[in-house]
Amino acid sequence: MFTSHCFSMILFLLLLCSSSRMSNALNDALKKQQSDMLSLGAVVDYTSLAGKKEKVAMDLAIEDIYAHANHQNFPTLHVENSRGDPFRAASSVKTLIEKQHAKAIIGFGTWQEAVFVAQLGNESKVPILSLANEVPQWASCHWPFLVNAARSQNAQMKALPAIIQSWKWRKVNIIYEDMNPAVTGISPEIIAAIQEVDAEINDLLPLSFSSTSFSLKKVGAPEKWVVQSFHCSYFHYLSH
Structure with missing residues (x-):
């Protein structure tokens, strides 16, 4: 649990800091609404053990940010359940962007889910952080707002x-x-x-x-x- 906790903290720090890998897209998004609550999105598969662990790790990361970080704008995490369905994952991303005004979205444990939502991230200029291991290297060139956040194998x-x-x-x-x-x-x-x-x-x-x-x-x-x-x-x- 401690390892997952630390890993999720690193991922959420990526959401709170600028990153050259995202072409500073996240930094630009944060600057637009500095006075508002920072809204973050997550799409996980509650039907899988990996998805349940990701949800717990994300909750712990948010709790630590509230407890220790000195930010003027604390993040709010909105989590959607994809149930392992790429179409449902895409629908969840639309909801997070349009209704929750998410500035970045993390999750998508499979390539099928990541590829379905990658274009949505491009169109809305919202960074999509994928936890899928099998994201090909060429994907970041085709979808600049798709970031492979999985640990290297x-x-x-x-x-x-x-x-x-x-x-x-x-x-x-x-x-x-x-x-x-x-x-x-x-x-x-x-x-x-x-x-x-x-x-x-x-x-x-x-x-x-x-x-x-x-x-x-x-x-x-x-x-x-x-x-x-x-x-x-x-x-x-x-x-x-």
Whole structure:
């Protein structure tokens, strides 16, 4: 909880301070209404464990700002529930911008949600801070007001080469969730980390986002590969 608390504090400080990554958009928004209460928005998925944790961390961050920060204008946080639905997330963003006059909005734990609301941020000049891990690098060029606020996976990637090297694995099969055609399902950092120890990536197998059970044959995997895979050692890496 302490880690989540500190992380959320950093994110909210991004909302309260100017940032070169946002092209000073947030700083300009704050200057327009210095005499008014600062309104911040958040869109999280209450149906997921991650969304519930994000909501608690945001509440704790706001409480700390009220308790310790010396600001003339204290922020008010308005939270909407996306229920994991990108269309509902977009509707929530419109509500936060038009009715709550949010100056910045944070949340959007998946790329599907982030891509749906990115254009709304551009049109209204409201910074959208996404917590999704899989936001591609080109997104910030296409949507200047979309900011990737997720923690970098680089630190996590450093552990993979060490594990592969310690077990002396020479070939690696990667099974990943194919979430959205607009973004690569497998993280480039994972591939780079494996190649660092001269291990060969034998197969890349995407699993459909709609798959309800772990069946490789459902996504067209060759039967020979499926049989061979049962004789492999498995290492599970979860990015969320």
